[in-house]
Amino acid sequence: MSNKLSEVQARMNGVHGLESVVGAMRGIAAARSREARSRLDGIRACARIVSAAIGDALLLIDDHASHETAAPDRDAKHDASMVIVLCAEQGFVGTFNEHVIDAALASSTAYVRTEYLVLGDRGIVAATERGLNVGWSAPMITHADEVPALADRLTGVLFQRLVAGRTTRVSVIHATPNPTASVQTVEQTLLPFDYGRFSATSSATSSSSPAIARRNPPLINLAPQRLLSQLAEEYIFAQLCEAIMLSFAAENEARMRAMIAARTNVHDKLEALTGDFRRLRQEEITSEIVELSAGSIAADRPSKKPRPEPTRHCGNGSVPSF
Template sequence: MSNKLSEVQGRISSVHELESVVSAMRGIAAARSLEAQSRLDAIRACAGMVGAAIGDALMLDHGDDKPDELPKPFSDATLVIILCAEQGFVGTFNEHVIESAAQCTGPHSTEFLLIGNRGAGVAAEHALTIGWSAAMVAHADEVPALADRITEVLYERLNAGRPTRALVLHAIPNPSEAIEVVQSILWPFDFRRFSRPVHADPPLVTLPPRRLLALLAEEYIYAQLCEAIMLSFAAENEARMRAMIAARTNVHNTLDGLIGESRRLRQEEITSEIVELSSVSLAAGTGNRARRFAKS
């Protein structure tokens, strides 16, 4: 009995340690999600400045064609950038993102750029063609470097004339427990969404208007990718936080069960000790009476 009681007490100690780990992971996930969301205003302000510059540059261009310098694509293909999680304990986060990506496939060829190693297995289950992959960020400070890498890969394919359409697909923070996945079109770049300023004087520039607009479009796409990665990182940590809350509930239930089992075993041990002491006392009393009768 004592061996079983000590085993249960050892398990209670282990569960207490697990509870501490779960609480720490929940706190870290919450802090990272809040930090990521706090940086979105700066990213959007940067995108707004680039958008204003595009509006100014549009005053210089009077052509009818799209103001880009990329070659015409030779295939009707789509490029989809998928943002998944790099680390675990996120519930069904990756499954929701990959399932949304699988719906982007159509009659034409589709190439996927996968960010986040945790999504690779799920992508393989859905038979997605992964043309390039990279690790997802672990901290908000890593977002600009990852966005720069993705922009380079995207423009390599655009310069090669491979895709006619490019989009990024990612989750966004959601107060509810549901995982919301959105997509943003990166290419073809829609210059019509930028309003031209009302002042009559065009800006002074040193680059040809078409070249300037192409470079500004690349900067705007980079800002879009920064925002998408930051949103996905925040949503990933929200999913991890919810998973840790569920894990903590399970830990508490397990702990309550073990404590109840420990109390039951302890009570049985005490009862056994009482019965043993009673048996010894009863045997001793019987022996004394037998000796007294023998003497008489």
Template sequence: MSDKLSDVQARLDSVQDLAAVVGAMRGIAAARAREARARLDGIRTCADTIAQAIGAALTLEQGDSAGTPDLARANGGRIVIVLCAEQGFVGAFNEHLVAAAERQSGARATEYFFVGDRGALIAKARGMRIAWCAPMIAHASEMPGLGDRLTDALYRRLARGGVDRVTMLHATPQATEPIEIVIKTLLPFDFSRFARTAAGQAPLTTLPLPRLLARLAEEYIYTQLCEAVLLSFAAENEARLFAMTSAQHNVRTKLAELTGQYRRLRQEEITAEIIELSAQGVAEPDGHER
């Protein structure tokens, strides 16, 4: 009986340790999701400022025959940027994103830029052509650095030609599954979606209009990439929060089961000890029955 009791006690201690780990992971995931959300307003304000600058620059277009620049060379290829999770315990988060990215290829020659090593591993197993890969951020404060690396890699690839379209896929934060996936077209850059500034004093410029618009478009794409990184990071941590909440429920159920089993075994052990003591009490000191 004591062997069974000690075994249940050991299992109970192990599950209690697991409950502490799950609770800690749940807390970390929630904190990181909040941190990412808190930084979204800043990057969106930056994007709005650049959008206003593009609108102001577009008012100069009538006097410039060069028109808006073409940032991607029309040769039929496509780049698909996929933002996945870096760490585990996120359910089918990566699988959903990789499957959606795979559907983007169609008849085009497609190269994939992956952020998040776990997603890249799944893509390699599926035979997808990965041209560039980088780890997903571990903290929201690392977003600008990843945005720089991703933007630099994208424009280095565009400079070599053979690409006329760039698409980005990422998840958005929500507390339940399945995840919501956003698909954005980065290139060709759609200048028509920016409202032209009302007539007034023309802005002062020192660059030719096509070059100015190209620079502003590149900055705007950078803000879109940074925003997507934050949204994906928040979504990853909310997926982990959801998984840890489910795990916490299962751990609590197991704890209740083991606690009940421990109490039953302990009661049986106490009962056995009482019976043994009672049996000894009815015997004479010399070993004869009364």
């Protein structure tokens, strides 16, 4: 009985330690998600600045030339696409990677060939199991400060492949923070680059006043077409920064929800072990009481000794009686 009791006690100590680890992981995930959310405003402000610069640069190019900057429409059934898939770098995220990969598979059904650029070690394993054509992969960030470096690296790889091959469409698929328990994914088209989203207005226009077209074009020292292409690349870089930051925040939210579920399971297990410990301890106490009671009763009983048999004396000697 004592061996079982010590075994349950050891398991309870282990579960208490696991509870501390789960609580720490939950706190870290919450802090990282909050930090990632706080960085989004800066990234979006940068994207707005580049967007305004593109609008100014469009003033330098007539309508005919501006339409030529975007990739022409082609038959999707005869062209290839490139999908950037942002997955989780670390574990304990539930079905986070599976939802993102399912969205990536659904987005590429209209193309003959699709090459996937996968970020996140956990996602790479899941993508390989699903049979995705992973042409390039890299680790996902583990801290918000790593976003610019990863986005810059991804932008370089993206444009290298565009120059080398025939790709008519490039998109990025990632998860976004969601207050519910489900994983919400978003697909954003990077190329063909839609210049129609940007209006040729003054970058200094106040948000409270209507857009006013700039009469005088900006002074530049680059060819207008080259300037516009570089600004488009900067805007794609900002888009990738935002997508990576949103995915990082969503990953940590998924981990936080997983830790909440794990904490509930730990509490349930701890309650079950506590019940077993109390039951075994009660049985041990009862057994000790029974043993002590039995020993006390045995000590209180009077001892019965056999009486000696009488003897008869005959003559000079003694003869026992029969």
